[in-house]
Amino acid sequence: MISIIDYKAGNLTSVERALKKLEIPCRVTGDPALIRASERVIFPGVGAAGEAMKNLKSTGLDQAIKDFFLSGRPLLGICLGTQVILEFSRENRTPCLGLVPGQVLRFPDPLSDREGRPLKIPHMGWNTVDWTRKHPAVPERFLQMAFYFVHSYFPSPGEESLILGKTHYGIDFPSALAYKNLIALQFHPEKSGPPGLGLLKAFSEWEGRDAE
Amino acid sequence: MLSKRIIPCLDVREGKTTKGIRFKNNIDIGDPVEMARFYYEEGADELVFYDITASAEKRGIMIEVVGRVAEEIFIPFSVGGGIASVEEMRQVLLAGAEKISVNSAAIRNPALIQEGAKAFGSQCVVLGMDVKKVAVSRAIPSGYEMVIQGGRTFTGIDALWWAKESERLGAGEICLNSIDADGTREGYEMALTRLISEAVTIPVIASGGAGTPEHLGQVLKEAKADAALIASMTHYGTYTIRQIKAYLKDRGVPVRYLW
DSSP, X not given: OEEEEOSSOSOOHHHHHXXXXXXXXXXXXXXXXXXXXXXXXXXXXXXXXXXXXXXXXHHTHHHHHHHHHHTTOOEEEXXXXXXXXXXXXXXXXXXOOOSSSEEEEEOOSSEEOTTSOEEOSXXXXXXXXXXXSOBTTBOGXXXXXXXXXXXXXXXXXXXXXXXXEEEEESEEEEEEEEETTEEEESSBGGGSHHHHHHHHHHHHHOOSOOOO | OOOOEEEEEEEEETTEEEEEETTEEEEEEEOHHHHHHHHHHHTOSOEEEEETTOOGGGHHHHHHHHHHHHHHOXXXXXXXXXXXXXXXHHHHHHTTOSEEEEOHHHHHOTHHHHHHHHHHOGGGEEEEEEEEEOOOOSSOTTSEEEEEGGGTEEEEEEHHHHHHHHHHHTOSEXXXXXXXXXXXXXXXXXXXXXXXXXXXXXXXEEESOOOSHHHHHHHHHTSOOSEEEEOHHHHTSSSOHHHHHXXXXXXXXXXXXXX
16 A cells, blocks of 8 residues: 655645556555555645655654664655755744755756846746656656656755656756655655656556665 | 646536537537536547536536546546535535636636635636627626636627736646637637636636647647647547547657657
């Protein structure tokens, strides 16, 4: 059973609907005990880091997520869920979970494209990922595909080896991270059409071991 | 690189899809959920549902349609038509829409844009603009006026001013519909689209008048729109999304493709 962590951060139902469509058993839960006992965990989220960490701490989910990660079972971060696994977010100057070293940064403002035209923050829409290496949870047929992004902040891990993919929007920013049994995506697979559902399906079958 | 988006627009009346020609003589052409699934599988980047007979008592029908669509398609979609309060926005978003579009209600009550952006984030709030070309005057210096009620009522508000004002209030995106071009299939209103696209930094979706892939190429390249709304040209099978995207890709427009 896959647990989708409910910590009152935005719309969780879209991840649940996507898994339902794929006929993958799942439950949405905010119970730390159920999270610890899960086979796989998805950590989604839309919203601000400060509010998210406050909710995670007050419910004891912060420790449950750390324990789950240390268990070696597969963990998937999405958007805000990807950001708060780092040590610190510049958004609301928030100390975060620290499953991996690094910070969450805001896009530089002003931001412009290669021709010097101003770019709007948030980065919203379909963009591609330049995958830096192979990963068992990212099937090769999706490597050229575009995914759906909506965000003003991005993860900046402390070690280059944690970066699984980068995306260009004014700057090159890390849009996918991988470390042991963790895979973390800045974009929304649940809103990214067939390739996005393909990634969720691959996660549901992944054993949690990185190839390298 | 961020893709330019191709967005089919489904007009819905009492739970059924319609496509009006200049907002008159609407003809039923199908089930919105079926059409949404069709476009999703074809590679549409986003969908827009416009509830053209929205009224308080009929709202429930649309919420139910939104819920069924959200179970079938996994790309962002927006819902517009008669949404006039933060509570109505919340219901539509909870049912599974990614964005809500406000139009005449935002003209009557501009604070609606601010309140929506504060409650759900700017990326959830699309300002729908219905615009008609008029004589340049002191009140309408751009020569484009905001209209409501499907083009029947002039508001005295300049479209260029309103676009900038909506960005200031927190709109995340503008869906710019030319009433003059709507349903003609003779091409987008290029001058209007360029005027608004260059005046705001939020994305502009061009709407009204799409008839051929060339029209999309023009509006996305020359008029600098970020996205293009289409309806009749694909609803009746004249073109497919894939044909349109192949055309655009060949001409150097960044598009998302699934093949």
